[in-house]
Amino acid sequence: MYIYDHYDHSLIRERVAQYRSQVTRYLDGQLSEEEFLPIRLQNGLYIQRLAPMLRIAVPYGLLSSRQLRKLAEVSRLYDKGYVHFTTRQNIQLNWPRLEDTPDILEHLASVEMHAIQTSGNCIRNTTTDQYSGVSRDEIEDPRPWCEIIRQWSTLHPEFAFLPRKFKIAVCGSTEDRAAFLLHDIGVQLKTNDSGELGFEIFVGGGLGRTPMIGASIKEFLPQQHLLTYLDSILRIYNRYGNRQNKYKARIKILVKAWTPEVFAQRVEDEWQHLKEGPATLTEREIARVKTFFSDPGYSVVDDDAANRELDRLRAQQRSFSRWLDRNVIDQKQLGYAAVTLSLKPMGVPPGDVTDSQLEAIADLADQFGKSEIRSTHNQNVVITDVLKTDLFDLWQALKKYGMATPNIGTLTDIICCPGGDYCSLANAKSIPVAEAIQRKFDDLDYVHDLGDIELNISGCMNACGHHHVGHIGILGVDKKGEEWYQIQLGGSASKSASLGKVLGPSLARGAVTGGIESLLDVYVENRLMDESFLATYRRIGIEKFKERVYGSGA
Amino acid sequence: MALVLKNGIAVEDNWHFIDTCDEPVPNDFYVLPLAVWQHQFETHGPSDGTHGFWINSDEDISNCSAIQCSKALEAESIIAIKFSNFTDGRGFSTARLLRERYHYQGELRAFGHIIRDQLFMLQRCGFDAFALAEQDNLQSASSALSDFSNAYQVAVDQPLPLFRRRDSN
Numbered sequence: 227m228y229i230y231d232h233y234d235h236s237l238i239r240e241r242v243a244q245y246r247s248q249v250t251r252y253l254d255g256q257l258s259e260e261e262f263l264p265i266r267l268q269n270g271l272y273i274q275r276l277a278p279m280l281r282i283a284v285p286y287g288l289l290s291s292r293q294l295r296k297l298a299e300v301s302r303l304y305d306k307g308y309v310h311f312t313t314r315q316n317i318q319l320n321w322p323r324l325e326d327t328p329d330i331l332e333h334l335a336s337v338e339m340h341a342i343q344t345s346g347n348c349i350r351n352t353t354t355d356q357y358s359g360v361s362r363d364e365i366e367d368p369r370p371w372c373e374i375i376r377q378w379s380t381l382h383p384e385f386a387f388l389p390r391k392f393k394i395a396v397c398g399s400t401e402d403r404a405a406f407l408l409h410d411i412g413v414q415l416k417t418n419d420s421g422e423l424g425f426e427i428f429v430g431g432g433l434g435r436t437p438m439i440g441a442s443i444k445e446f447l448p449q450q451h452l453l454t455y456l457d458s459i460l461r462i463y464n465r466y467g468n469r470q471n472k473y474k475a476r477i478k479i480l481v482k483a484w485t486p487e488v489f490a491q492r493v494e495d496e497w498q499h500l501k502e503g504p505a506t507l508t509e510r511e512i513a514r515v516k517t518f519f520s521d522p523g524y525s526v527v528d529d530d531a532a533n534r535e536l537d538r539l540r541a542q543q544r545s546f547s548r549w550l551d552r553n554v555i556d557q558k559q560l561g562y563a564a565v566t567l568s569l570k571p572m573g574v575p576p577g578d579v580t581d582s583q584l585e586a587i588a589d590l591a592d593q594f595g596k597s598e599i600r601s602t603h604n605q606n607v608v609i610t611d612v613l614k615t616d617l618f619d620l621w622q623a624l625k626k627y628g629m630a631t632p633n634i635g636t637l638t639d640i641i642c643c644p645g646g647d648y649c650s651l652a653n654a655k656s657i658p659v660a661e662a663i664q665r666k667f668d669d670l671d672y673v674h675d676l677g678d679i680e681l682n683i684s685g686c687m688n689a690c691g692h693h694h695v696g697h698i699g700i701l702g703v704d705k706k707g708e709e710w711y712q713i714q715l716g717g718s719a720s721k722s723a724s725l726g727k728v729l730g731p732s733l734a735r736g737a738v739t740g741g742i743e744s745l746l747d748v749y750v751e752n753r754l755m756d757e758s759f760l761a762t763y764r765r766i767g768i769e770k771f772k773e774r775v776y777g778s779g780a
Numbered sequence: 781m782a783l784v785l786k787n788g789i790a791v792e793d794n795w796h797f798i799d800t801c802d803e804p805v806p807n808d809f810y811v812l813p814l815a816v817w818q819h820q821f822e823t824h825g826p827s828d829g830t831h832g833f834w835i836n837s838d839e840d841i842s843n844c845s846a847i848q849c850s851k852a853l854e855a856e857s858i859i860a861i862k863f864s865n866f867t868d869g870r871g872f873s874t875a876r877l878l879r880e881r882y883h884y885q886g887e888l889r890a891f892g893h894i895i896r897d898q899l900f901m902l903q904r905c906g907f908d909a910f911a912l913a914e915q916d917n918l919q920s921a922s923s924a925l926s927d928f929s930n931a932y933q934v935a936v937d938q939p940l941p942l943f944r945r946r947d948s949n
Contacts, residue, residue, distance in 0.1 A: 233930055347867070383900075383901040453941075461873050505941050
């Protein structure tokens, strides 16, 4: 994990001091509401329906157990004793007082954390794969590159007032677990024919009102040029992105209007001025950042023996076996596993964890892992580097804290925005819909038999719940003051990314679970062998699903 | 007379800003709209340092042929960028281009709607003069120029990124 030196430390301390003076000036009436707004947003502070909400940055989803304990303490001191994991791997406090936020940031700074650029029209937290450094399909560890991007984007003087928010994701593996094609910039690590490391650069992906899949504008960018090329993209966007209409202000609209080819050429022209300039990465810097993410030291373990023992335990305990199937993956380091802690048990808003759960996660990461955890864009938490021989003990400990629900990647592992219960932008509530679905489909055998299904819920078309890329997506809409829900099918955030299609007219809240049940019935009746929900949908199309939900007259 | 922050110090402003070409032009120290300045440049050549031009933050200086002529900016004493709204970030890019691509050396002023919280970043992009609305607190606002003691990125004020300056590198 990256460790701050005195430069990084002084920068976030100075940011806290700057923010504290801004809050003071606002409270004294020296800073207007209009002027305070972008300033507080750039520091993660929203004014929500019920209270302010503070979004804390978790750079590329990586947290130490020390940071978790600090978050638990902060949530107890300044909030209601719980925090929320977001779909951008960040953490939110839902009930802080505005006056307390500078003190909260002071606490966070002591453990190398901050809230810089977690909101506002600026470059946001860079995200990546939760299995970085441990997955078997990894081409190159994306974390050093995320850290290099983090430093470059932090308080970038030229790009603090962009037309709209700007999100970057990095993918270092063959499978995509970062949804990088749905970001303003998607960076895919790759090697060229000579074996040199570089990137393929995609631009213009994104969700929201106009969902789009990113287009490739640079097939191979040698590694040392990453920052000058990013500067070029951002400068073109900053100068030419739409600033009149916020719904047309994302980079995807510019890329579409110009075409990806023309956009690529404009970036290329700009880049000719910056290429080989002082922002070109040095070998030393790349090596320096990589040392923070080097192998934490693994024991030599008899993997076969460990697997045999797991099989023996599986036979004895069906629920342990289920948990292994859904929540545990083998690491590339033999004998080690990465474990996903489900933050989606029934009856709890997806992604919410209490202070004592945070402390339990910290203890378990110390005891069974390497004192490090990752947050996922599916709003769960991963402990990596667990010896397979420890899995049974870890499972038992997790059960005690309600974090062993074996539902990762299934129907009930729902991605869900805070919705109308909290968010002032929402048209409809989303958490009660998620809960109703979890209650309806509480039979684990049935849920496991359905296999991989991504069900995503957003309370408005800003799409924080990623409904466009759910295999089943649910979008809350407002019809004359009533909450209705539009169903979409066939979305996917994987490398073969696709956007969902609207099934038909919106459903009333009470009809949503029944509608989902009909969709699942059509799948079960039509699937071939081990075919997933998405594969079945892609093969048979939308009509059969539509007929079942709305009747043959639809 | 209005005060401006120049190189961190509040000083009296002796420049006259001219909004349209219809206004009478004083003899000295006037700042013209870009189109008027361009016309003057094309007919009379570079000024003798007694005038400059101002542009809106939404104007694209890459379209201005005179700016692309390297001689044009050498003799100018002031260029001012007007922010119609403080959230319009285009002026930040324009400033860097003027300094880094067109090698402009004279005064680069931010005016219009800017706030003290932006001073540090504006300065990094090459501005050295600021016309702020808060005239009474100008000197205290100037402390925002040193909100941070360092920065990660290359910019006009620091041509080397932090990674080329870190102790360990």
